[in-house]
Amino acid sequence: MxxxxxxxxxxxxxxxxxxxxxxxxxxxxxxxxxxxxxxxxxxxxxxxxxxxxxxxNKSETIGMVVGDLSGPFFGEMMQYAEQVVRDAGKHLIITSGHSTLDEERDAVQFLLKRRCDALILHLDLMPDAEIVELSQRQSTPIILVNRLVPDLAEQCVYLDNEAGGFLATRHLLERGHRRIACVTGPLYKADARARLAGYRRALDSVGLDYDEQLVVEGDFLEPGGEVAVAALLARQVAFSAVVVGNDLMAIGAINGFKQRGLNIPGDVSLVGYDDVLMAGYLEPPLTTVRVPVAEFGSEAGRLALKLGEGIDCEIHNRFLPTLIERGSTADLAPQPSPTAA
CATH class of the missing domain: 1.10.260.40 (lambda repressor-like DNA-binding domains)
Known part of the structure; x- marks a missing residue:
């Protein structure tokens, strides 16, 4: 050479x-x-x-921390962020926080030691105050995705998850349902808490009380949806519809209901969240809340490039979800709601 x-x-x-x-x-x-x-x-x-x-003093790289390297949500977000970075002639280095606080801290330090020009961070467990302190201590620009930290609002690219939870629940209310169950994501995650808050706001908007017996905490994974269905039915509480925290759990929930002889949407209407690729190919096709993952992945990449070069730029940081109505929801049928056998 x-x-x-x-x-x-x-x-x-x-x-x-x-x-x-x-x-x-x-x-x-x-x-x-x-x-x-x-x-x-x-x-x-x-x-x-x-x-x-x-x-x-430039590495020509952008660092990215995500909660998990698998799954449709993170896969699409990483894909579009990487595309923007590569189009600029740079490279994206990706690592995972593995949904633990220590791993999140380790992943951030790993990228800082590699002198990345900017960091795109999806952090579930690191407290707001620690993230603010990290941003102030480091010269490396930090962009947060899928999370709003008020003191760093101009560095956040996030989805209004509270609005998404409201949309999903309101859709079922408009179809006549009043006993609506909710399968949340893990509630240590800010997005899961926000979706639950939207569910509660929708109930309150029509004068319905929040019933803890209708709420089960899930894990954002497909098997967790089946477990949640079993838990709901074991409580022997009546419900005619379910809001599920993401599409993977919704798939598991559909399987759980079918295994117990319940029809979707004839016996139970069901709404998911994310609008992953397979949502429209399920039987029945899944009514869900569409998350513009590609758009905020791209925006996070664009912002990282600009801030990494020391360039101030206008930021589109708040994204809104939309409801995609398909075949997993129907008007409330004049028949008893499902209960445990």
Whole structure:
């Protein structure tokens, strides 16, 4: 592999001039720059990216922490953030917080040690005050996704999950349902708590009391939906519809009801959340709340690039969900609500 000295000799310039070209220094004549670039191409010279990052104080990378490396939500968010970053000629380094506070802290420190130009963080457990302190202590810009920290509002790209929970529940209320159960996500997650708050607001809007017996905490995973159905039915409380915290649990819930001989939506209407790819292909197709994951993944990537370059920019940080009505919900039928056998 060619060295920088060989490139300087071939281009008949100093080593310092080659270094300026490699580091993008604008104080190099265009004819000289082209001569150096041609020499680099002819000799197959590959600049040392670490040395270049020391010289420019830029690593040409954006770091990203997500809660989980699997699942349709994180997959789509990572895909669109990475696309924006790659289109800018940079790379996205991704690691996971694994839904524990220690792992979240470790993941953030891992990326900071790699001198990423900016960080995109999806953090469930790190307290707001700690995130604010981290942002103030580090020169590396921080962008938060799917979470609003008021003191860092201009660095947050988030979904109004409370509005999503309200939309899902209001849809069922409009179809005549009054005994509406709710399967939440894990309530240590801010988005799960916000969706539950939306459910409660929708009930309150029509004068219905909140009933803890109709609420089961789930885990955002498909088997958790089946477990939640079993728990609801074991309580022997009447309900005609269910709001489920995400589509994966909704799939599990549908299976759980079917295994017990209950029909969707004939016996139980059901609304999911996320609008994952398979939602429209289920039997019946799933009524769900659509989350614009692609849009806020892209926006997080764009913001990270701008702030990483020290450029102030206008931010579209609050995204709104929409209801997608399909076949898993129906008007309340004039028949008894399901209870445990």
């Amino acid at each position: 060619a060295t920088i000295r060989e490139v300087s000799k071939h281009a008949q310039v100093s080593v310092a001039t080659v270094s300026r070209v490699v580091n993008g220094n604008k104080w190099v004549a265009e004819a000289t720059r082209q001569r150096v670039l041609e020499a680099m191409a002819e000799l197959g010279y590959q600049p040392n990216s670490f040395a270049r990052s020391l010289a420019t």
